[in-house]
Amino acid sequence: MKIATVAALTVMLSAGYAFAGGGAPVPEGSQKDPASGRPGKVLDDAACTKAWETAGPDGDTLSKDKATPFIINYQMVDTSNDGKISQEEWKTGCGKGWISSDDAATAKDMQGTPAQ
Template structure:
């Protein structure tokens, strides 16, 4: 009786283990930090400067209301959390894909104003 119970238990555990397997594989790249949250392409220095000049014509800081067409996620770019984006923060945002070029209609509207 004990032998039958132990044999049944061993078969049951072995079968359960075989069906469980190793689990699903880890998706490639899922363990790497950043660029997650990067919704747009990384801008090179020339494009970044061009967008900065359009977003902040005075070259000062950029407030949240003026950043809308350019900054994908304001909180991620405003790294010091002071409520404004400096030129350095903007440049870092460009390198991480958090800054995007404005579409043609936005550019036209900004030039008209």
């Protein structure tokens, strides 16, 4: 009698576990490392281009001193580590939330005002 009870209990527990499955699928993108530097809002192409033009690039690149007010984390955007931001790096940064159009507009508006 004890063997039959243990066998029946084992079968029921095994069946319950088998029907439960592996659980919910892992959400897409959850396995990626989080970006450092508090990413902000992802900019669309128009906002990204406007921020690039506001920053005042020198040809195809943007110097570090001009880029810093617009970039949340400079090292994350300057993937080539050359001390300049290319337009391609800028667009990638916009897509990852590392470029801030709000800071860009504020920096442009405050240009030429004395520091306090």
